[in-house]
Amino acid sequence: MTCWETVQAYGLRAIGIGENLLPKTDFTLCQQFTLIGSGLIWNVYFGAVALICGFFLANAVALAKAARSPLIRKPADWFVFLFRGSPLFIQFFLAYEALVMLPKAGIDIFGIQVSTAWTTKAWAGALFVLFLNTAAYSAEIFHGALKSIPKGDLEAAEAYGLTGWQKFRRIEWPTMLRLGWPGYTNEAIFLFHATTLVFASAFPVLGQRGDALYYASYFADKTFNPFIPYPIVGFYFILLTLAVTTVYGMANRRLNRHLPSNQRQKIRLRPNLIR
């Protein structure tokens, strides 16, 4: 099998397209690169979808945390505490066990049978956990940014006659994003890293369609040689991190475009660990 044939056979294996049987013997470097790369599809899917959906919830929760009424503030505080105070690993297990307990036959809502089996699948269940998790972490970042909007900016907005929604939309929200963006970039990177936990925790891999780490540990188990597959995943994740930094850097430049160049916020990559 040439390398190109391997890519054709296994390039989309992680989503169930191509050769069904994984290689069993004579593992080539090409096979490892291809399969681990195809697993990366899952990591990108989880990370990207959770980030995009989580962004909106994070904004809402950040505002709720800043609300004056305790009826709005307290639930937001608890939501953030729940997801930031416990390990993501446990959250995955808990969510999976809770979803498994849903009635198999489906739930009857106003006479319509809603099936529940799909919720225990990783693409839905794990995505949901990641979505809530990133929303909580980002909400904390945005809340911090909201609190550190310069007083002068708000006073200037009022002097211009901006109030309420207008003031929020044109002054507060963009400034909040601008101030929180470096932290949010780091959060995005860690979220992509955290996606490797999905199949390592409770969610089962169906039909050997797993993420990059799943295939890497498959090869490490089969060949008893961790020195090839794990550096390959590492390499892929460094590429992914660079891509995320680039995209977020573009957004950062746009958010900072009105500022003189010496006042712009730089994104500094700070390493972090599993949540």
Added chain:
Amino acid sequence: MFEACADPKAIEGLQWALCYLTSGKHLDFYWSFMTVLGLLAITAPSALAMGFLGATAARSQIAPVSWAGKAYIWMVRGVPDIIFFLFFVIALDQLIEYLKFLAVCPATDVSPWQGLEFRVCPEAKVPSARASGFVHQLYGFGLAVVTFAIVFGAFTANVIYGAMQAVPRAQLETAEAYGMSRGQVFRRVLIPQMWVYALPGLGNLWMILIKATPLLFLLGVKDIVYYARELGGSKTQAYEYPHGDWRLYYFLVLLVFYLAFTRVSELGLARLTRRLSHGQATAAGEALRKAAA
């Protein structure tokens, strides 16, 4: 454990619950919380030591040492830590067995890496095949501790390196002007002053370390996640205490444990920060001084 629990099928209600929660497996479960705390107690200081070494190396005047330190700090950037965890456990295991292989096995020119196997002679197995289950457990735990220390050491090194850079240059230059040697400046001026700058980062790392402890499960240690899955799984009538699928409740207990632990740590760190800021020339120290006045 209790005599009344001799026949679990005959008892009911509260007593059943009491007997169930004190069964041998459950006592193992409670002990496994000590595994987590033990891991934290050993890993935190060793990661701090590793981090200190790494940061000191990165600041070294000798280029190769400085490169090594910087490479160590950079190692964990951009790559999910779980990959390091999985990698180091196998790699360390093979490294130890390979070293023992060189020492004790009869001389052959066959490498242990044979195609799809890693094979050493029986004498070189670590731990040896005759060792008890407890020794195997301990060995696995030891590998996990070393792995955690290496990975978290890199993160700590990054924090401490940043804190060392944050100490005002003027302080170091003044010390040099007093005629102190490089070592003296490092010991007497740099180290005592860097802790205030390092504390927020170290506190953050401590929280992350707590939240990383369930990964012990992935490293093959019988930790709380392992027991929660074991005990919670539905038990048929063949078992002493039959019950349905209770894993959800066991994981709820773990969730509460971690939430309480992180919350207590948060409060403790806030107090520590307050104490360390006392009398410091920082904004927090200034705020404390004003509040007292």
